[in-house]
Amino acid sequence: MRLLTVIFCLVSLSSCFTDLENNxxxxxxxxxxxxxxxxxxxxxxxxxxxxDIDSTNWDLVYKTYKPLFKNLDINDEPDIQKSIDYFKIITxxxxxxxxQIHFNSKVLTYPQIINPxxxxxxxxxxxxxxxxFQDLAKVYLDSGFKEGFDFSSSGNGQKLSVLSxxxxxxxxxxxxxxxxxxxxxxxxxxEVKLVMDYFFSILNNSRAEPKSLIFDFRGNNGGQxxxxxxxxxxxxxxxxxxxxxxxxxxxxxxxxTPWIKAYINPLHVxxxxxxxxxxxxxxxxxxxxxELASLALKEFPQSILVGEKTYGATGPLVSKEIYxxxxxxxxxxxxxxxxxxxxxxxxxxxxxxxxISPNFSVMFNIDSIAAGRDMQLEKAIEVIKL
Amino acid sequence: xxxxxxxWAIVFLTNHIIIAQPFLGFTTGITLNHxxxxxxxxxxxxxxxxxxxxxxxxxxxxxxISLNSGVYFAQKNYSIQNSSIPTKSAIKFIxxxxxxxxxxxxxxxxKKDISLKCESGTYISYWMLSxxxxxxxxxxxxxxxxxxxxxxxENVTIAFYNKRNDFSKxxxxxxxxxxxxxxxxxxxxxxxxxFVKLLLSQGLTSQEKDHxxxxxxxxxxxxxxxxxxxxxIRLNP
Numbered sequence: 001m002r003l004l005t006v007i008f009c010l011v012s013l014s015s016c017f018t019d020l021e022n023n024x025x026x027x028x029x030x031x032x033x034x035x036x037x038x039x040x041x042x043x044x045x046x047x048x049x050x051x052d053i054d055s056t057n058w059d060l061v062y063k064t065y066k067p068l069f070k071n072l073d074i075n076d077e078p079d080i081q082k083s084i085d086y087f088k089i090i091t092x093x094x095x096x097x098x099x100q101i102h103f104n105s106k107v108l109t110y111p112q113i114i115n116p117x118x119x120x121x122x123x124x125x126x127x128x129x130x131x132x133f134q135d136l137a138k139v140y141l142d143s144g145f146k147e148g149f150d151f152s153s154s155g156n157g158q159k160l161s162v163l164s165x166x167x168x169x170x171x172x173x174x175x176x177x178x179x180x181x182x183x184x185x186x187x188x189x190x191e192v193k194l195v196m197d198y199f200f201s202i203l204n205n206s207r208a209e210p211k212s213l214i215f216d217f218r219g220n221n222g223g224q225x226x227x228x229x230x231x232x233x234x235x236x237x238x239x240x241x242x243x244x245x246x247x248x249x250x251x252x253x254x255x256x257t258p259w260i261k262a263y264i265n266p267l268h269v270x271x272x273x274x275x276x277x278x279x280x281x282x283x284x285x286x287x288x289x290x291e292l293a294s295l296a297l298k299e300f301p302q303s304i305l306v307g308e309k310t311y312g313a314t315g316p317l318v319s320k321e322i323y324x325x326x327x328x329x330x331x332x333x334x335x336x337x338x339x340x341x342x343x344x345x346x347x348x349x350x351x352x353x354x355x356i357s358p359n360f361s362v363m364f365n366i367d368s369i370a371a372g373r374d375m376q377l378e379k380a381i382e383v384i385k386l
Numbered sequence: 387x388x389x390x391x392x393x394w395a396i397v398f399l400t401n402h403i404i405i406a407q408p409f410l411g412f413t414t415g416i417t418l419n420h421x422x423x424x425x426x427x428x429x430x431x432x433x434x435x436x437x438x439x440x441x442x443x444x445x446x447x448x449x450x451i452s453l454n455s456g457v458y459f460a461q462k463n464y465s466i467q468n469s470s471i472p473t474k475s476a477i478k479f480i481x482x483x484x485x486x487x488x489x490x491x492x493x494x495x496x497k498k499d500i501s502l503k504c505e506s507g508t509y510i511s512y513w514m515l516s517x518x519x520x521x522x523x524x525x526x527x528x529x530x531x532x533x534x535x536x537x538x539x540e541n542v543t544i545a546f547y548n549k550r551n552d553f554s555k556x557x558x559x560x561x562x563x564x565x566x567x568x569x570x571x572x573x574x575x576x577x578x579x580x581f582v583k584l585l586l587s588q589g590l591t592s593q594e595k596d597h598x599x600x601x602x603x604x605x606x607x608x609x610x611x612x613x614x615x616x617x618x619i620r621l622n623p
Binding site: 063257 | 594
């Protein structure tokens with residue numbers, strides 16, 4: 001009887017075999033809207049990083065939108081516009097803060113972009129355009145502060161604006177609106193190099209007695225991750241473990257590397273004997289590398305985050321030479337930008353699509369700014385004096 | 387169609403087991419496993435070796451036919467590598483199974499105490515443990531260095547890891563069933579049998595559940611080379 005059971009089980013299990021029957025036709029150069037949808041859906045299925053935490057029901061997307069795309073014509077502009085409207089709905093709840101689709105079909109009169117996280121934030125009542133705090137911060141700086149600009153370091157014409165100075169001769173202030181600092185510093189003609197050298201010289205001189213630091217990352221939309229070593233690596237004498245990262249690896253939707261430790265590495269071998277009090281200013285426009293910098297600085301013993309909750313885009317955009325998953329292209333129709341790796345803090349929190357909350361919340365206040373006061377910077381100075 | 391096959395198989399077995407001469411012993415060897423799966427991006431799936439050992443029971447049903455079974459520990463390892471990137475990232479999956487084979491051996495050639503047999507049958511196995519051992523680029527751990535012009539450059543480091551994987555009820559199918567095909571070279575030294583066996587097993591069930599549309603299923607294909615010894619058991623002393 002046992003033998004009968006075993007044989008029956010074996011035969012039954014054999015019948016569970018399902019062949020790799022794949023009716024989803026993918027192409028890098030789609031010729032129809034059905035192919036566009038199949039290729040997009042399939043590429044997202046394998047390349048998108050956040051399926052383990054994303055609330056979007058990707059199977060339901062397939063079932064719902066496949067028939068709709070089938071009825072669209074790839075050579076008809078109104079139909080492509082309709083597809084862009086569908087893509088807006090499909091991507092509306094994706095958690096990836098870096099996610100963007102650039103539509104570049106020749107049939108379109110002008111290229112179009114979908115940025116789901118921005119659309120989501122624009123619908124919030126507290127949404128505002130980025131504000132340049134550096135002009136206001138200068139009011140609080142002692143005379144002799146340095147500021148500089150650079151338009152070439154980012155490689156895409158984005159303006160890098162850096163400001164550094166002392167507040168009451170005891171607090172060292174540093175602000176940058178993106179992280180292309182090392183690139184700019186490499187150029188001898190860059191104004192940014194002068195500001196950075198000024199900041200580093202005061203930082204080095206202050207080793208004799210502990211001083212306080214304010215890093216102002218408000219409005220900083222990120223940049224090169226290597227800048228974390230360039231900037232924060234000067235404050236440490238041993239690797240600083242500040243979180244974990246993971247990337248996709250393998251053929252499955254949920255195939256990942258394990259969580260791997262993230263480090264800031266020291267720039268010098270000299271021992272750092274001072275432990276300054278650090279305040280990091282953040283706001284709703286602080287994104288990407290600036291969020292990572294904030295989390296890294298948060299690991300210092302006496303550090304505090306002041307301001308608003310950050311944007312929530314902590315995954316880096318890295319070339320496929322390093323990570324094989326992330327952004328992909330459907331030639332002649334769309335470029336999809338999506339994170340190549342995920343980030344988790346040392347405490348096990350993920351901030352993608354959520355943002356990092358400050359220790360002291362001070363909301364953006366346009367009336368105070370109009371009156372010439374930076375309430376967030378004032379709070380930072382107050383916290384340091386505590 | 388299946389019902390008559392099962393019926394005749396049971397009739398055949400029950401008729402013969404009564405008169406069968408049992409042998410019991412141990413076997414050990416190596417496995418070479420490949421994971422058949424759809425290729426995504428620039429990854430290549432590579433065959434990896436593993437260990438195999440267990441106890442084996444053989445029932446000599448007729449002069450030329452015997453039934454083989456037992457309980458095995460078998461590793462079905464494989465690796466995936468990305469050869470297109472400079473870092474050559476790779477993961478080796480070390481998968482340990484508890485396997486129960488059921489195969490029929492038929493004598494092909496016999497000469498004195500040596501015989502060559504072919505074997506075919508089926509197996510069922512349980513996926514007990516899974517480990518990932520690999521290297522991956524870590525953009526979150528770059529090392530500053532100074533280039534020839536005195537500028538600071540950042541080199542991406544490679545992270546090495548070796549981690550036990552947790553199974554997911556939603557994603558992982560831990561019971562595997564498949565088919566066996568192989569051959570054995572046997573030396574009789576009464577009351578023992580020494581053998582060398584080459585066996586190919588093909589998983590018919592994948593390692594993944596159908597958790598979503600277009601699941602990329604992974605099927606184990608394992609070649610095992612076994613060495614073992616069996617001893618005759620006297621049922622009526």
